Amino acid sequence: MMRFLRLNGPLMLPMLALILALSFYARPAYAVNPDEMLSDPALEARAREISEELRCLVCQNQSIDDSDADLAHDLRVLVRERLLAGDTNEQAINYIVARYGDYVLLNPPLKPDTYILWASPFILVGLAGLAVFGFYRRKKREGRTTPANLTDQERKRLNEILDPSGD
Numbered sequence: 001m002m003r004f005l006r007l008n009g010p011l012m013l014p015m016l017a018l019i020l021a022l023s024f025y026a027r028p029a030y031a032v033n034p035d036e037m038l039s040d041p042a043l044e045a046r047a048r049e050i051s052e053e054l055r056c057l058v059c060q061n062q063s064i065d066d067s068d069a070d071l072a073h074d075l076r077v078l079v080r081e082r083l084l085a086g087d088t089n090e091q092a093i094n095y096i097v098a099r100y101g102d103y104v105l106l107n108p109p110l111k112p113d114t115y116i117l118w119a120s121p122f123i124l125v126g127l128a129g130l131a132v133f134g135f136y137r138r139k140k141r142e143g144r145t146t147p148a149n150l151t152d153q154e155r156k157r158l159n160e161i162l163d164p165s166g167d
Contacts, residue, residue, distance in 0.1 A: 031068045038080055047080050050089050054079070054096060055106045063106060075104075 032051075038044040048065060054075060056067035064072040064079075075096065082092035093105075102108045110118055150158065 031066055032076060036076055043083050046089055047083055050079050050092055051076055053106055055104050057100065057104060
């Protein structure tokens with residue numbers, strides 16, 4: 001058995017080829033249960049497209065398509081119900097946004113309510129730049145770029161530490 005698993009055995013190349021071939025079939029894991037799926041492939045594709053745009057309110061950085069949370073399940077079912085009712089993708093999304101707010105969107109729109117969300121990365125970078133600028137300005141004002149010299153007492157203590165024999 002161990003001979004079969006040796007890395008330089010005769011089956012090494014076919015095993016690597018099989019692993020490589022199977023890796024091309026790897027797909028992302030979806031949390032959509034088979035009982036949720038619509039029988040119409042076109043509607044199901046639209047439901048998946050919409051679900052990828054909606055945030056799981058429990059998991060927060062996962063789409064409802066990727067989340068196993070009960071609320072994500074409920075939202076997936078709601079999206080499918082809206083599509084079966086004849087809504088367009090935009091109408092289905094607007095229906096859910098009307099109930100849960102812009103927070104449910106993974107890519108929230110730019111509008112007055114979300115300005116701080118969109119501006120916060122630039123504000124943080126600006127504040128970090130000001131902090132770095134202030135740090136170097138203060139350091140330059142102090143005029144000291146190297147550590148201060150040791151006092152006589154510190155120098156004596158350092159010598160005692162480095163040369164315990166006292167020679």
